[in-house]
Amino acid sequence: MRSSPAPQTAPVDLEPSAGPVIVVGMGVTGCAVASALTARGHQVLMADDRPHDAASRASGAGFAAAEIHDSTDVDLLEPLVRGAAAVVPSPGVPPRHPSYTLAAAAGVPIVSELDLAAQWDARPLAAITGTNGKTTVTVLVERILNRSGISAVGAGNTDIALVDAIDSDVSTFVVEASSFRLHRARRFAPAVAAWLNLAPDHLDWHAGLGDYAASKARIWAAQGPDDIAVIPFGDADIEPWTKGIRSRHVTFATPQHLHASCDVRFERGVLVAHDEDIVATAELPRQRPHDLSNAAAATAIALAMGARADAIATELRAFDGLPHRLAHAGRIGDVSFHDDSKATAPHATVAAIRGFSDAILIAGGRNKGLDLHELAGVAPHLRGVVAIGESAPQVVACFSQPGCEGIELARADSMSAAVEIAYAMAQPFGDVVLSPGCASFDWYSSYRERGERFISAVSALAAGLGLRASPREGR
Numbered sequence: 001m002r003s004s005p006a007p008q009t010a011p012v013d014l015e016p017s018a019g020p021v022i023v024v025g026m027g028v029t030g031c032a033v034a035s036a037l038t039a040r041g042h043q044v045l046m047a048d049d050r051p052h053d054a055a056s057r058a059s060g061a062g063f064a065a066a067e068i069h070d071s072t073d074v075d076l077l078e079p080l081v082r083g084a085a086a087v088v089p090s091p092g093v094p095p096r097h098p099s100y101t102l103a104a105a106a107g108v109p110i111v112s113e114l115d116l117a118a119q120w121d122a123r124p125l126a127a128i129t130g131t132n133g134k135t136t137v138t139v140l141v142e143r144i145l146n147r148s149g150i151s152a153v154g155a156g157n158t159d160i161a162l163v164d165a166i167d168s169d170v171s172t173f174v175v176e177a178s179s180f181r182l183h184r185a186r187r188f189a190p191a192v193a194a195w196l197n198l199a200p201d202h203l204d205w206h207a208g209l210g211d212y213a214a215s216k217a218r219i220w221a222a223q224g225p226d227d228i229a230v231i232p233f234g235d236a237d238i239e240p241w242t243k244g245i246r247s248r249h250v251t252f253a254t255p256q257h258l259h260a261s262c263d264v265r266f267e268r269g270v271l272v273a274h275d276e277d278i279v280a281t282a283e284l285p286r287q288r289p290h291d292l293s294n295a296a297a298a299t300a301i302a303l304a305m306g307a308r309a310d311a312i313a314t315e316l317r318a319f320d321g322l323p324h325r326l327a328h329a330g331r332i333g334d335v336s337f338h339d340d341s342k343a344t345a346p347h348a349t350v351a352a353i354r355g356f357s358d359a360i361l362i363a364g365g366r367n368k369g370l371d372l373h374e375l376a377g378v379a380p381h382l383r384g385v386v387a388i389g390e391s392a393p394q395v396v397a398c399f400s401q402p403g404c405e406g407i408e409l410a411r412a413d414s415m416s417a418a419v420e421i422a423y424a425m426a427q428p429f430g431d432v433v434l435s436p437g438c439a440s441f442d443w444y445s446s447y448r449e450r451g452e453r454f455i456s457a458v459s460a461l462a463a464g465l466g467l468r469a470s471p472r473e474g475r
Helices: 028-039 051-060 074-082 098-106 113-120 134-147 209-221 289-304 309-318 346-353 372-381 392-398 415-426 447-464
Strands: 021-024 044-048 068-070 086-089 125-129 152-156 172-176 192-195 228-232 248-252 264-267 270-273 276-280 327-332 335-339 359-364 382-388 408-411 430-434
Touching (some): 028 044, 028 051, 028 113, 044 051, 086 098, 125 134, 125 209, 134 152, 134 172, 134 289, 192 289, 228 289, 248 264, 248 289, 264 289, 270 289, 289 309, 289 346, 327 447, 359 415, 382 392, 382 415, 408 415, 415 447
Parallel strands (some): 044 068, 125 172, 125 192, 152 172, 192 228, 228 248, 359 382, 359 430, 382 408
Antiparallel strands (some): 264 270, 270 276
16 A cells, blocks of 8 residues: 655745745646746746646746756656755645655655645635535535625636635635645635545545545644534544544535434425525425535535525525536437536446436446446446446446346447447436546546537437437436
8 A cells, every 4th residue: 555755744834035846747736836936926846747748738827938847757856856945746646756755855845735825815715525526515605605795716626726716806715625635735724614425536546545534634624613614414434534623513414314403404395504494405406315415515514604595595496517417418219318427436426326217327437446346336226337448347347246137238439339339228218327437537638528528429329310319408
């Protein structure tokens, strides 16, 4: 098992006079960090595992003339790190990267982007982490706050890094905080911090499930007694990580405990928060258990940030999900297609498929070091499985074990072929669900591209059959 270098335990103040700062990984966040540091008078050295590819990205951030060092060249990187005031790795740079080990050996602090933003800006913010649902809850909270008259902008695992967002003239921020971003956070102290759920994920990046969970738990670590921790009720995996946190607790209903006696729950067919009725369940466009839990979490967070109950009700009534998150992708005859490309771990696929019966699942891609056999738990909900991508053999093996009898299995070497095979399996009527349980990077640049290719394949299949796919509808 890999181990991460022991992190510094105290937050670090970065001042321009302390020396150069090395930014490793020139993606969206890395470029934003380099720009923000430069604007505040810091000398910035940039490094990337693919310096030539990174040059074009850096030029968009105003660094066209600057040198980007090869961060895979340890002999080059070591003296740069030794002479630096700090190293700021981008979120995707894993702890086994040389920048981490060299910094630890030289006693140079590693600083997270979240901590830089916290050093530079004191406005209150809400932060959301979890294996699934982060983006949905972040978007909901941002919309609710703005409808309540509290100007807010979303940041983090979005197109906007938090160090960029703090230049906005708003009252607060809603931060989607991945385990990568939280891993080195020491100063980051959200006024309201929510951990939605926990399941194995990103074990190709983290040293193990414990390291993954410990990173997520950092969302509460720097909070004080006036802050609020939003906690899933009855979640045995997260409960141990709540020990010792100093903030006040607010609990919300989970998919397994929607009607439990917690602060934000469902009772009498109504979403209830702190004993106040918010909205009737029947008025919500999305009513699967995980959708309701997301609504409860967003309500708990938004109320803690000062939102109005009527604004919550209005936004929840209007919210029909986000692209590639179990979105309806069209219908051909009596076969409906659903795009859940964002499901990049087995846990997310299981949550999606439990809402169907006799569905055809398209699954596979690049495994993130996870056990795909968890997918077999939804066998009773499936009529067929089409395996795709690098992990296709694992997907087939998963559904070839006892308990999966009667499920038709096939493999496809393209998304178009997968859609055609799944459509044939679904006849005369049924649901086809793209919910891969794996990352997209074997065939595509992102889950978004994978989802768009799926949607295009549905339209192309309809055209080839002399039909027209009916408009996409929400579920």
